[in-house]
Protein backbone atom coordinates (compact mmCIF):
# COMPACT_ATOMS: atom_id res chain seq x y z
CA UNK A 1 0.00 0.00 0.00
CA UNK A 2 1.30 3.42 -0.89
CA UNK A 3 1.06 6.04 1.78
CA UNK A 4 1.47 9.73 1.26
CA UNK A 5 3.15 11.83 3.90
CA UNK A 6 1.79 15.25 4.62
CA UNK A 7 4.10 18.10 3.70
CA UNK A 8 4.50 20.50 6.62
CA UNK A 9 1.96 23.35 6.56
CA UNK A 10 3.56 25.87 8.87
CA UNK A 11 1.64 28.81 10.21
CA UNK A 12 3.80 31.91 9.87
CA UNK A 13 5.01 33.45 13.10
CA UNK A 14 5.65 36.85 11.53
CA UNK A 15 2.25 38.07 12.75
CA UNK A 16 3.49 38.23 16.33
CA UNK A 17 5.91 40.76 17.75
CA UNK A 18 7.52 39.61 20.97
CA UNK A 19 9.51 42.12 23.01
CA UNK A 20 12.81 40.83 24.44
CA UNK A 21 11.60 41.73 27.93
CA UNK A 22 8.32 42.58 29.68
CA UNK A 23 7.34 44.28 32.92
CA UNK A 24 3.96 44.14 34.65
CA UNK A 25 0.75 45.80 33.47
CA UNK A 26 -0.33 48.03 36.32
CA UNK A 27 -2.75 50.95 36.25
CA UNK A 28 -3.00 50.95 32.47
CA UNK A 29 0.68 50.90 31.58
CA UNK A 30 3.68 48.61 31.58
CA UNK A 31 6.26 48.84 34.36
CA UNK A 32 9.89 47.88 33.89
CA UNK A 33 9.73 44.94 36.28
CA UNK A 34 12.70 43.21 37.85
CA UNK A 35 14.28 39.78 38.37
CA UNK A 36 13.40 38.78 34.82
CA UNK A 37 13.44 35.11 33.85
CA UNK A 38 13.24 33.41 30.45
CA UNK A 39 9.99 32.26 28.86
CA UNK A 40 10.80 29.54 26.39
CA UNK A 41 9.19 27.77 23.48
CA UNK A 42 8.71 24.21 24.78
CA UNK A 43 8.86 22.72 21.28
CA UNK A 44 12.49 23.73 20.69
CA UNK A 45 13.69 25.31 23.96
CA UNK A 46 14.46 28.67 22.33
CA UNK A 47 14.04 31.74 24.52
CA UNK A 48 11.02 33.80 23.44
CA UNK A 49 11.29 36.64 25.94
CA UNK A 50 12.07 37.56 29.53
CA UNK A 51 9.29 37.94 32.08
CA UNK A 52 9.38 39.92 35.31
CA UNK A 53 9.14 38.10 38.63
CA UNK A 54 6.49 40.01 40.56
CA UNK A 55 7.34 40.88 44.17
CA UNK A 56 5.02 41.55 47.10
CA UNK A 57 5.64 45.23 46.37
CA UNK A 58 4.46 44.83 42.74
CA UNK A 59 1.34 43.03 43.99
CA UNK A 60 0.71 45.83 46.46
CA UNK A 61 0.96 48.49 43.74
CA UNK A 62 -1.36 46.51 41.47
CA UNK A 63 -3.95 45.91 44.21
CA UNK A 64 -3.90 49.64 45.05
CA UNK A 65 -4.46 50.50 41.39
CA UNK A 66 -7.34 48.01 41.19
CA UNK A 67 -8.89 49.49 44.37
CA UNK A 68 -8.71 53.06 43.09
CA UNK A 69 -10.14 52.00 39.71
CA UNK A 70 -12.92 50.13 41.49
CA UNK A 71 -13.91 53.00 43.73
CA UNK A 72 -13.46 55.88 41.36
CA UNK A 73 -14.56 54.45 38.00
CA UNK A 74 -15.66 50.88 37.57
CA UNK A 75 -18.19 50.58 40.40
CA UNK A 76 -19.75 53.86 39.26
CA UNK A 77 -20.38 52.75 35.68
CA UNK A 78 -23.74 51.28 34.73
CA UNK A 79 -23.87 47.65 33.65
CA UNK A 80 -24.60 48.82 30.14
CA UNK A 81 -21.38 50.87 30.06
CA UNK A 82 -19.31 48.00 31.44
CA UNK A 83 -20.83 45.76 28.80
CA UNK A 84 -19.61 48.06 26.05
CA UNK A 85 -16.01 47.58 27.16
CA UNK A 86 -16.45 43.81 27.28
CA UNK A 87 -17.92 43.76 23.77
CA UNK A 88 -15.01 45.88 22.59
CA UNK A 89 -12.47 43.48 24.11
CA UNK A 90 -14.30 40.50 22.58
CA UNK A 91 -14.20 42.08 19.13
CA UNK A 92 -10.50 42.92 19.40
CA UNK A 93 -9.78 39.33 20.44
CA UNK A 94 -11.54 38.20 17.29
CA UNK A 95 -9.73 40.72 15.10
CA UNK A 96 -6.36 39.71 16.53
CA UNK A 97 -7.23 36.01 16.77
CA UNK A 98 -4.38 34.81 14.55
CA UNK A 99 -1.84 36.76 16.55
CA UNK A 100 -3.11 35.29 19.81
CA UNK A 101 -3.22 31.76 18.38
CA UNK A 102 0.35 31.85 17.07
CA UNK A 103 1.69 33.39 20.27
CA UNK A 104 -0.16 30.81 22.39
CA UNK A 105 1.23 27.91 20.37
CA UNK A 106 4.75 29.35 20.57
CA UNK A 107 4.67 29.89 24.32
CA UNK A 108 2.59 26.88 25.41
CA UNK A 109 3.46 24.21 22.81
CA UNK A 110 -0.14 23.40 21.91
CA UNK A 111 -0.99 22.72 18.24
CA UNK A 112 -2.03 25.77 16.22
CA UNK A 113 -5.16 23.85 15.18
CA UNK A 114 -6.29 23.92 18.81
CA UNK A 115 -5.21 27.45 19.75
CA UNK A 116 -6.79 28.73 16.51
CA UNK A 117 -10.04 26.70 16.66
CA UNK A 118 -10.60 26.28 20.40
CA UNK A 119 -8.68 28.51 22.82
CA UNK A 120 -8.93 31.87 21.10
CA UNK A 121 -12.53 31.64 19.77
CA UNK A 122 -13.70 30.41 23.18
CA UNK A 123 -11.84 33.24 24.92
CA UNK A 124 -13.65 35.77 22.72
CA UNK A 125 -16.93 33.92 23.31
CA UNK A 126 -16.48 34.33 27.08
CA UNK A 127 -16.20 38.09 26.68
CA UNK A 128 -19.22 38.25 24.36
CA UNK A 129 -21.28 36.09 26.72
CA UNK A 130 -20.43 38.12 29.81
CA UNK A 131 -20.83 41.42 27.98
CA UNK A 132 -24.45 40.41 27.52
CA UNK A 133 -24.87 39.81 31.25
CA UNK A 134 -23.45 43.11 32.48
CA UNK A 135 -26.70 45.09 32.18
CA UNK A 136 -29.03 42.26 33.26
CA UNK A 137 -27.69 41.34 36.68
CA UNK A 138 -30.52 43.12 38.49
CA UNK A 139 -33.17 41.05 36.74
CA UNK A 140 -31.80 37.51 36.96
CA UNK A 141 -32.91 36.40 40.41
CA UNK A 142 -29.48 37.04 41.90
CA UNK A 143 -30.81 39.11 44.74
CA UNK A 144 -32.02 42.64 44.97
CA UNK A 145 -29.46 44.82 43.21
CA UNK A 146 -26.46 42.45 43.53
CA UNK A 147 -23.15 44.17 44.24
CA UNK A 148 -19.61 43.20 43.19
CA UNK A 149 -17.06 42.10 45.79
CA UNK A 150 -14.51 44.77 44.88
CA UNK A 151 -11.00 43.66 43.90
CA UNK A 152 -10.52 40.10 42.65
CA UNK A 153 -7.15 38.31 42.75
CA UNK A 154 -6.94 35.72 39.99
CA UNK A 155 -4.32 33.03 39.46
CA UNK A 156 -4.25 30.88 36.35
CA UNK A 157 -2.34 27.82 35.08
CA UNK A 158 -0.36 27.16 31.93
CA UNK A 159 -2.59 24.68 30.11
CA UNK A 160 -5.07 27.18 28.59
CA UNK A 161 -3.43 30.58 29.21
CA UNK A 162 -5.63 33.04 27.28
CA UNK A 163 -8.75 30.93 27.77
CA UNK A 164 -8.31 30.74 31.56
CA UNK A 165 -7.63 34.48 31.59
CA UNK A 166 -10.97 35.07 29.88
CA UNK A 167 -12.80 32.66 32.24
CA UNK A 168 -11.48 34.80 35.08
CA UNK A 169 -11.55 38.38 33.78
CA UNK A 170 -14.81 38.40 31.78
CA UNK A 171 -17.23 37.51 34.61
CA UNK A 172 -15.31 39.62 37.16
CA UNK A 173 -15.59 42.73 35.00
CA UNK A 174 -19.18 42.04 33.97
CA UNK A 175 -20.15 41.88 37.64
CA UNK A 176 -18.35 45.16 38.36
CA UNK A 177 -15.14 43.97 40.04
CA UNK A 178 -11.64 45.07 39.11
CA UNK A 179 -8.85 42.50 38.93
CA UNK A 180 -5.22 41.65 39.52
CA UNK A 181 -4.34 38.56 37.51
CA UNK A 182 -1.22 36.43 37.75
CA UNK A 183 -0.50 34.19 34.75
CA UNK A 184 1.51 30.97 35.07
CA UNK A 185 5.29 31.36 34.99
CA UNK A 186 5.77 29.35 31.78
CA UNK A 187 2.97 31.00 29.78
CA UNK A 188 2.63 34.73 30.41
CA UNK A 189 2.94 36.07 26.88
CA UNK A 190 -0.70 36.00 25.78
CA UNK A 191 -1.72 37.65 29.06
CA UNK A 192 0.74 40.46 28.27
CA UNK A 193 -0.71 40.72 24.77
CA UNK A 194 -4.14 40.88 26.41
CA UNK A 195 -2.87 43.86 28.42
CA UNK A 196 -2.30 45.61 25.09
CA UNK A 197 -5.88 44.73 24.12
CA UNK A 198 -7.09 46.46 27.30
CA UNK A 199 -5.18 49.57 26.23
CA UNK A 200 -6.59 49.32 22.71
CA UNK A 201 -10.12 49.02 24.12
CA UNK A 202 -9.44 52.10 26.27
CA UNK A 203 -10.45 50.19 29.36
CA UNK A 204 -10.07 52.60 32.30
CA UNK A 205 -6.64 52.30 33.92
CA UNK A 206 -6.44 49.88 36.86
CA UNK A 207 -9.54 47.85 36.00
CA UNK A 208 -7.30 45.01 34.76
CA UNK A 209 -3.79 44.59 36.19
CA UNK A 210 -1.46 41.76 35.24
CA UNK A 211 1.48 40.85 37.46
CA UNK A 212 3.71 38.05 36.15
CA UNK A 213 5.77 35.75 38.35
CA UNK A 214 5.81 32.39 40.07
CA UNK A 215 4.18 30.77 43.10
CA UNK A 216 5.63 33.38 45.45
CA UNK A 217 3.91 36.11 43.43
CA UNK A 218 0.66 34.13 43.54
CA UNK A 219 0.98 33.65 47.30
CA UNK A 220 1.54 37.42 47.79
CA UNK A 221 -1.67 38.06 45.86
CA UNK A 222 -3.63 35.55 47.95
CA UNK A 223 -2.32 37.07 51.18
CA UNK A 224 -2.83 40.71 50.26
CA UNK A 225 -5.38 42.28 52.63
CA UNK A 226 -6.81 44.44 49.82
CA UNK A 227 -8.17 41.43 47.93
CA UNK A 228 -11.87 40.61 48.35
CA UNK A 229 -12.10 37.49 46.26
CA UNK A 230 -9.67 34.85 45.00
CA UNK A 231 -10.22 32.82 41.86
CA UNK A 232 -7.69 30.06 41.27
CA UNK A 233 -7.21 27.34 38.68
CA UNK A 234 -4.34 24.91 39.14
CA UNK A 235 -3.15 22.00 41.21
CA UNK A 236 -5.10 20.60 44.15
CA UNK A 237 -2.01 21.04 46.32
CA UNK A 238 -1.85 24.81 45.75
CA UNK A 239 -5.65 25.03 45.97
CA UNK A 240 -5.48 23.58 49.46
CA UNK A 241 -2.72 26.02 50.45
CA UNK A 242 -4.90 28.91 49.23
CA UNK A 243 -7.90 27.61 51.18
CA UNK A 244 -5.75 27.50 54.33
CA UNK A 245 -4.35 30.98 53.73
CA UNK A 246 -7.76 32.63 53.36
CA UNK A 247 -9.59 30.62 56.04
CA UNK A 248 -9.11 33.27 58.76
CA UNK A 249 -10.15 36.10 56.40
CA UNK A 250 -13.37 37.28 54.80
CA UNK A 251 -12.04 36.60 51.30
CA UNK A 252 -14.32 34.65 48.99
CA UNK A 253 -12.83 31.95 46.79
CA UNK A 254 -13.47 29.74 43.82
CA UNK A 255 -10.99 26.93 43.26
CA UNK A 256 -10.85 24.92 40.06
CA UNK A 257 -8.43 22.06 40.69
CA UNK A 258 -7.41 18.68 39.35
CA UNK A 259 -9.32 15.74 37.97
CA UNK A 260 -9.11 12.08 37.05
CA UNK A 261 -12.19 11.70 34.91
CA UNK A 262 -13.75 8.38 34.03
CA UNK A 263 -14.75 7.98 30.39
CA UNK A 264 -17.20 5.07 30.51
CA UNK A 265 -17.91 2.96 27.44
CA UNK A 266 -20.96 0.69 27.68
CA UNK A 267 -21.37 -2.35 25.45
CA UNK A 268 -23.99 -0.65 23.27
CA UNK A 269 -21.80 2.41 22.53
CA UNK A 270 -21.30 3.46 18.88
CA UNK A 271 -17.71 2.22 18.71
CA UNK A 272 -16.21 4.37 15.94
CA UNK A 273 -17.58 7.61 17.42
CA UNK A 274 -16.49 6.45 20.85
CA UNK A 275 -12.91 5.94 19.68
CA UNK A 276 -12.86 9.53 18.39
CA UNK A 277 -14.22 10.69 21.73
CA UNK A 278 -11.59 8.76 23.68
CA UNK A 279 -8.84 10.34 21.57
CA UNK A 280 -10.31 13.80 22.03
CA UNK A 281 -10.80 13.12 25.72
CA UNK A 282 -7.17 12.35 26.53
CA UNK A 283 -4.98 13.63 23.69
CA UNK A 284 -6.56 17.08 23.27
CA UNK A 285 -4.01 19.68 24.45
CA UNK A 286 -1.41 16.93 25.17
CA UNK A 287 -3.67 15.77 27.99
CA UNK A 288 -2.87 18.97 29.90
CA UNK A 289 -6.56 19.25 30.73
CA UNK A 290 -8.04 19.17 34.22
CA UNK A 291 -11.21 17.51 32.88
CA UNK A 292 -9.35 15.08 30.57
CA UNK A 293 -10.89 11.64 30.16
CA UNK A 294 -7.80 10.05 31.67
CA UNK A 295 -9.41 6.84 32.99
CA UNK A 296 -11.05 4.79 30.28
CA UNK A 297 -13.60 2.32 31.66
CA UNK A 298 -14.54 -0.32 29.07
CA UNK A 299 -17.33 -2.85 29.46
CA UNK A 300 -15.66 -6.24 29.03
CA UNK A 301 -17.67 -7.38 25.99
CA UNK A 302 -16.42 -4.50 23.85
CA UNK A 303 -13.02 -3.91 25.43
CA UNK A 304 -11.03 -5.78 22.81
CA UNK A 305 -12.74 -4.15 19.86
CA UNK A 306 -12.42 -0.66 21.34
CA UNK A 307 -8.75 -1.16 22.16
CA UNK A 308 -7.81 -2.47 18.75
CA UNK A 309 -9.61 0.38 16.99
CA UNK A 310 -8.12 2.87 19.43
CA UNK A 311 -4.61 1.67 18.60
CA UNK A 312 -5.24 2.03 14.86
CA UNK A 313 -6.53 5.55 15.49
CA UNK A 314 -3.64 6.47 17.80
CA UNK A 315 -1.13 5.46 15.14
CA UNK A 316 -2.57 8.30 13.02
CA UNK A 317 -1.99 11.02 15.63
CA UNK A 318 0.58 13.43 14.27
CA UNK A 319 3.08 14.55 16.89
CA UNK A 320 5.32 17.51 16.12
CA UNK A 321 5.77 21.22 15.48
CA UNK A 322 2.93 23.09 17.18
CA UNK A 323 2.87 25.64 14.35
CA UNK A 324 2.28 22.93 11.73
CA UNK A 325 -1.42 22.93 10.86
CA UNK A 326 -1.31 19.12 10.51
CA UNK A 327 -0.14 18.59 14.08
CA UNK A 328 -2.50 16.86 16.51
CA UNK A 329 -0.24 16.55 19.54
CA UNK A 330 2.21 19.32 20.38
CA UNK A 331 4.94 19.75 22.97
CA UNK A 332 4.69 19.10 26.71
CA UNK A 333 4.62 22.52 28.36
CA UNK A 334 7.74 22.30 30.49
CA UNK A 335 10.62 20.03 31.46
CA UNK A 336 9.06 19.76 34.96
CA UNK A 337 5.78 18.52 33.54
CA UNK A 338 7.62 16.07 31.25
CA UNK A 339 9.44 14.65 34.28
CA UNK A 340 6.15 14.21 36.10
CA UNK A 341 4.59 12.37 33.13
CA UNK A 342 7.67 10.14 32.80
CA UNK A 343 7.71 9.41 36.51
CA UNK A 344 4.03 8.44 36.68
CA UNK A 345 4.34 6.35 33.50
CA UNK A 346 7.28 4.52 35.00
CA UNK A 347 5.18 3.77 38.08
CA UNK A 348 2.66 2.20 35.67
CA UNK A 349 5.42 -0.10 34.33
CA UNK A 350 6.68 -0.89 37.81
CA UNK A 351 3.24 -1.68 39.20
CA UNK A 352 2.53 -4.13 36.39
CA UNK A 353 0.39 -2.27 33.86
CA UNK A 354 1.18 -2.70 30.18
CA UNK A 355 2.34 0.34 28.21
CA UNK A 356 1.65 0.88 24.50
CA UNK A 357 2.49 3.76 22.16
CA UNK A 358 2.40 3.83 18.38
CA UNK A 359 5.77 4.15 16.66
CA UNK A 360 6.35 7.87 16.58
CA UNK A 361 9.39 10.01 15.96
CA UNK A 362 9.61 13.07 18.18
CA UNK A 363 11.81 16.12 17.58
CA UNK A 364 15.21 16.10 19.28
CA UNK A 365 14.93 19.45 21.00
CA UNK A 366 12.05 20.37 23.24
CA UNK A 367 9.77 18.41 25.57
CA UNK A 368 7.87 15.51 24.01
CA UNK A 369 5.88 12.49 25.08
CA UNK A 370 4.16 10.09 22.66
CA UNK A 371 0.45 9.26 22.89
CA UNK A 372 0.36 6.37 25.34
CA UNK A 373 -2.11 3.89 26.80
CA UNK A 374 -1.75 1.57 29.75
CA UNK A 375 -3.87 -1.59 29.87
CA UNK A 376 -4.17 -4.02 32.76
CA UNK A 377 -4.54 -1.09 35.12
CA UNK A 378 -6.10 -1.72 38.52
CA UNK A 379 -7.73 0.80 40.79
CA UNK A 380 -4.80 0.73 43.20
CA UNK A 381 -2.24 1.78 40.58
CA UNK A 382 -0.91 5.32 40.85
CA UNK A 383 -1.76 5.87 37.19
CA UNK A 384 -5.41 5.15 38.03
CA UNK A 385 -5.47 7.54 40.96
CA UNK A 386 -3.13 10.48 40.32
CA UNK A 387 -3.51 13.22 37.75
CA UNK A 388 -0.83 12.60 35.10
CA UNK A 389 -1.72 15.73 33.10
CA UNK A 390 -0.18 14.34 29.94
CA UNK A 391 -1.06 12.21 26.88
CA UNK A 392 -1.37 9.03 28.93
CA UNK A 393 -4.57 6.99 29.18
CA UNK A 394 -5.20 4.38 31.89
CA UNK A 395 -7.58 1.63 30.76
CA UNK A 396 -9.73 -0.38 33.18
CA UNK A 397 -12.61 -2.75 32.48
CA UNK A 398 -15.95 -3.48 34.14
CA UNK A 399 -18.73 -6.08 33.86
CA UNK A 400 -21.91 -4.39 35.10
CA UNK A 401 -23.11 -0.80 34.93
CA UNK A 402 -23.09 -0.64 38.74
CA UNK A 403 -19.44 -1.66 38.79
CA UNK A 404 -18.67 1.11 36.28
CA UNK A 405 -20.22 3.71 38.54
CA UNK A 406 -18.36 2.44 41.60
CA UNK A 407 -15.05 2.51 39.80
CA UNK A 408 -15.75 5.90 38.25
CA UNK A 409 -16.56 7.46 41.62
CA UNK A 410 -13.62 5.79 43.37
CA UNK A 411 -11.37 8.84 43.18
CA UNK A 412 -10.66 11.85 45.38
CA UNK A 413 -11.59 14.03 42.39
CA UNK A 414 -14.93 14.77 40.78
CA UNK A 415 -14.53 17.22 37.93
CA UNK A 416 -15.88 15.54 34.82
CA UNK A 417 -17.01 12.22 33.36
CA UNK A 418 -18.02 10.77 30.00
CA UNK A 419 -20.71 8.23 29.12
CA UNK A 420 -20.87 6.36 25.82
CA UNK A 421 -24.10 4.48 25.12
CA UNK A 422 -26.88 4.49 22.54
CA UNK A 423 -29.49 4.10 25.24
CA UNK A 424 -30.88 7.37 26.60
CA UNK A 425 -32.19 5.77 29.79
CA UNK A 426 -28.74 4.33 30.57
CA UNK A 427 -27.11 7.71 29.99
CA UNK A 428 -29.54 9.43 32.36
CA UNK A 429 -29.18 6.68 34.97
CA UNK A 430 -25.38 6.84 34.87
CA UNK A 431 -25.26 10.65 34.88
CA UNK A 432 -27.43 10.66 38.00
CA UNK A 433 -24.98 8.40 39.84
CA UNK A 434 -21.68 9.98 38.85
CA UNK A 435 -20.10 12.40 41.31
CA UNK A 436 -18.74 14.84 38.77
CA UNK A 437 -19.45 18.49 38.05
CA UNK A 438 -19.53 18.12 34.27
CA UNK A 439 -20.82 15.01 32.50
CA UNK A 440 -20.64 14.52 28.75
CA UNK A 441 -22.71 11.94 26.93
CA UNK A 442 -21.47 10.61 23.58
CA UNK A 443 -18.99 13.46 23.36
CA UNK A 444 -16.11 14.82 25.45
CA UNK A 445 -14.26 18.08 26.19
CA UNK A 446 -17.01 20.35 24.93
CA UNK A 447 -17.07 23.85 26.42
CA UNK A 448 -19.46 26.75 26.27
CA UNK A 449 -19.44 30.02 28.23
CA UNK A 450 -23.09 29.51 29.18
CA UNK A 451 -22.39 26.18 30.85
CA UNK A 452 -21.20 26.11 34.47
CA UNK A 453 -17.92 24.23 35.01
CA UNK A 454 -16.43 22.96 38.27
CA UNK A 455 -16.00 19.98 40.51
CA UNK A 456 -16.82 17.94 43.58
CA UNK A 457 -14.44 16.85 46.34
CA UNK A 458 -10.77 17.64 45.63
CA UNK A 459 -11.61 19.07 42.23
CA UNK A 460 -12.54 22.36 43.83
CA UNK A 461 -15.10 24.85 45.06
CA UNK A 462 -17.70 26.73 43.10
CA UNK A 463 -18.48 27.01 39.43
CA UNK A 464 -17.15 29.09 36.58
CA UNK A 465 -19.16 29.99 33.51
CA UNK A 466 -22.86 30.52 33.04
CA UNK A 467 -25.09 32.17 35.59
CA UNK A 468 -23.52 30.13 38.40
CA UNK A 469 -20.07 31.46 37.61
CA UNK A 470 -21.28 35.06 37.65
CA UNK A 471 -22.77 34.75 41.11
CA UNK A 472 -19.31 34.02 42.49
CA UNK A 473 -18.38 37.61 41.59
CA UNK A 474 -21.43 39.12 43.31
CA UNK A 475 -22.08 39.66 47.01
CA UNK A 476 -24.71 37.37 48.54
CA UNK A 477 -25.77 36.09 45.15
CA UNK A 478 -24.49 32.55 45.65
CA UNK A 479 -27.15 31.69 48.20
CA UNK A 480 -29.79 32.64 45.65
CA UNK A 481 -28.54 30.05 43.22
CA UNK A 482 -31.00 27.26 43.87
Ligand code: NAI
Nearest residue numbers: 156157183184214215218219234235238257258290387389
Ligand atom coordinates in the same frame (compact mmCIF):
# COMPACT_ATOMS: atom_id res chain seq x y z
P1 NAI B 1 0.42 25.03 40.24
O1 NAI B 1 -0.88 24.81 40.93
O2 NAI B 1 1.67 25.10 41.05
O3 NAI B 1 0.35 26.39 39.39
C1 NAI B 1 -0.85 27.03 38.99
C2 NAI B 1 -0.73 28.53 39.24
O4 NAI B 1 -0.63 28.77 40.65
C3 NAI B 1 0.51 29.18 38.64
O5 NAI B 1 0.17 30.47 38.19
C4 NAI B 1 1.46 29.24 39.81
O6 NAI B 1 2.42 30.26 39.69
C5 NAI B 1 0.52 29.55 40.95
N1 NAI B 1 1.00 29.16 42.28
C6 NAI B 1 1.91 28.21 42.62
N2 NAI B 1 2.07 28.15 43.94
C7 NAI B 1 1.25 29.09 44.48
C8 NAI B 1 0.94 29.50 45.82
N3 NAI B 1 1.51 28.91 46.86
N4 NAI B 1 0.03 30.46 45.99
C9 NAI B 1 -0.59 31.04 44.95
N5 NAI B 1 -0.34 30.70 43.66
C10 NAI B 1 0.56 29.73 43.43
O7 NAI B 1 0.55 23.90 39.13
P2 NAI B 1 1.90 23.38 38.42
O8 NAI B 1 3.01 23.28 39.43
O9 NAI B 1 2.14 24.24 37.25
O10 NAI B 1 1.47 21.93 37.95
C11 NAI B 1 1.55 20.83 38.83
C12 NAI B 1 0.41 19.88 38.58
O11 NAI B 1 -0.83 20.49 38.89
C13 NAI B 1 0.24 19.43 37.15
O12 NAI B 1 1.08 18.37 36.85
C14 NAI B 1 -1.21 19.06 37.10
O13 NAI B 1 -1.39 17.74 37.57
C15 NAI B 1 -1.84 20.02 38.06
N6 NAI B 1 -2.45 21.17 37.36
C16 NAI B 1 -3.80 21.20 37.20
C17 NAI B 1 -4.39 22.23 36.52
C18 NAI B 1 -5.85 22.27 36.32
O14 NAI B 1 -6.30 22.94 35.40
N7 NAI B 1 -6.62 21.63 37.15
C19 NAI B 1 -3.60 23.30 35.90
C20 NAI B 1 -2.20 23.22 36.18
C21 NAI B 1 -1.67 22.17 36.86
Ligand code: MG
Nearest residue numbers: 215234235238
Ligand atom coordinates in the same frame (compact mmCIF):
# COMPACT_ATOMS: atom_id res chain seq x y z
MG1 MG C 1 3.81 24.37 41.04
